[in-house]
Amino acid sequence: MNQGGFLNITSEIGKLKAVLLHRPGRELERLTPQYLHELLFDDIPWLKQMKKEHDLFAEAMKSRGTTVYYYEELLEEVLVNREIRQSFIGDIVYNTNIANLELERLIEEFLLSKTPKEVVEIAIAGLHKNDLPEVERELHLVDYIKERHPFYINPLPNLYFTRDPGTVIANGLSINKMKTPARDRETMFLKYIYKHHPTFKGSNTPLWYDYEESHSLEGGDILVLSDKVVAIGCSERTSARGIEVISQRILENTNIEKVLAIEIPFTRAYMHLDTVFTMVDRDKFTIYPGVESHVRAYELTRGKSTPKVKPMDTLEGALKSALKLPAVKLIQSGGGDEITAAREQWNDSTNTLAIAPGVVVTYNRNEASNETLRREGVEVIEIEGSELVRGRGGPRCMSMPLVREDL
Numbered sequence: 001m002n003q004g005g006f007l008n009i010t011s012e013i014g015k016l017k018a019v020l021l022h023r024p025g026r027e028l029e030r031l032t033p034q035y036l037h038e039l040l041f042d043d044i045p046w047l048k049q050m051k052k053e054h055d056l057f058a059e060a061m062k063s064r065g066t067t068v069y070y071y072e073e074l075l076e077e078v079l080v081n082r083e084i085r086q087s088f089i090g091d092i093v094y095n096t097n098i099a100n101l102e103l104e105r106l107i108e109e110f111l112l113s114k115t116p117k118e119v120v121e122i123a124i125a126g127l128h129k130n131d132l133p134e135v136e137r138e139l140h141l142v143d144y145i146k147e148r149h150p151f152y153i154n155p156l157p158n159l160y161f162t163r164d165p166g167t168v169i170a171n172g173l174s175i176n177k178m179k180t181p182a183r184d185r186e187t188m189f190l191k192y193i194y195k196h197h198p199t200f201k202g203s204n205t206p207l208w209y210d211y212e213e214s215h216s217l218e219g220g221d222i223l224v225l226s227d228k229v230v231a232i233g234c235s236e237r238t239s240a241r242g243i244e245v246i247s248q249r250i251l252e253n254t255n256i257e258k259v260l261a262i263e264i265p266f267t268r269a270y271m272h273l274d275t276v277f278t279m280v281d282r283d284k285f286t287i288y289p290g291v292e293s294h295v296r297a298y299e300l301t302r303g304k305s306t307p308k309v310k311p312m313d314t315l316e317g318a319l320k321s322a323l324k325l326p327a328v329k330l331i332q333s334g335g336g337d338e339i340t341a342a343r344e345q346w347n348d349s350t351n352t353l354a355i356a357p358g359v360v361v362t363y364n365r366n367e368a369s370n371e372t373l374r375r376e377g378v379e380v381i382e383i384e385g386s387e388l389v390r391g392r393g394g395p396r397c398m399s400m401p402l403v404r405e406d407l
């Protein structure tokens with residue numbers, strides 16, 4: 001069924017051929033202590049170092065044959081067309097909640113005077129109130145009340161976690177519905193790329209989910225385990241109904257026969273399934289031991305209008321049965337020490353990115369977890385992540401695979 005189109009993801013571990021990234025930019029320099037929580041950060045990274053680390057991350061993939069695409073370049077190419085640019089600017093302004101038509105018009109005019117590159121930059125880094133040229137206008141109540149908020153357009157510091165707004169499943173794309181307002185606008189960019197970029201558009205690229213739907217679904221929760229099985233975490237960010245809706249669609253329209261819904265504790269430290277559990281080889285997974293006993297798995301199969309649900313006894317049993325494997329290995333992160341495991345999980349030890357079967361990219365700081373993976377026969381490519389990690393995501397979070405070789 002996977003024919004035509006550019007996108008193809010039929011596993012978590014097939015050789016990675018193309019990936020979508022975002023190189024951290026000026027949006028990170030707009031984080032202040034006051035807005036950290038709202039913008040889903042716990043700390044303020046150093047951008048210059050972050051960029052170096054991100055470039056080395058991209059290089060690690062390129063040197064193994066992966067083509068790297070960047071959000072800002074694709075968007076810029078799309079926005080060269082004036083009509084599309086106008087519509088994009090209209091959508092950005094509409095989504096700002098400025099609630100003042102005159103001001104909205106001024107911002108729209110300001111953005112229309114910018115080049116496609118500048119528009120992309122503002123769309124991602126935000127528009128500080130000081131950046132809009134002063135014009136005489138009557139002040140409305142909303143101007144006074146919202147006066148202290150520094151931005152007309154909020155920055156999107158989480159965009160470098162490209163995993164979350166979009167997910168390729170089989171030959172189609174899910175443009176996800178983000179749970180929090182801080183990340184809402186990220187998904188709109190993907191819609192423009194999907195609709196208008198020559199590499200991505202095409203009638204044979206189905207859309208499995210749309211950000212305009214009502215139930216949250218984030219990419220960090222979606223793991224394409226094989227051409228027949230997808231796992232979706234039910235988490236702080238991804239709703240049970242969102243899982244049902246997308247599952248029924250992929251069960252009806254692809255070769256996928258089962259979706260494993262994996263319930264994890266709803267808490268910030270484990271915001272998505274991939275912060276505690278990732279696939280590293282055909283029958284190997286890494287898992288944060290602190291979460292193992294709290295995880296519940298449900299097997300979903302195609303139903304009439306919504307999937308049939310079967311609760312499973314254990315995660316291990318559910319994986320074995322769905323993947324039709326005689327055994328699976330759950331590799332515990334942290335090298336068997338409870339404190340080390342918790343510390344390293346906070347720094348994304350279990351957020352591995354497989355770039356081929358049994359070959360993963362991880363942060364070098366998670367020494368015990370990396371060592372454990374190696375002992376289990378996994379090749380570990382370490383990258384520096386002292387600044388990148390401050391946004392609370394690892395190599396898997398920072399990548400949106402577009403094309404993998406089938407296994």
Ligand SMILES: NC(=O)NCCC[C@H](N)C(=O)O
Pocket residue numbers: 039040041158161163164183219220221271272274275391392393394396397
């Ligand atoms: N897949 C992931 O777990 N992504 C990490 C997202 C971190 C970001 N600061 C967030 O809270 O959404």
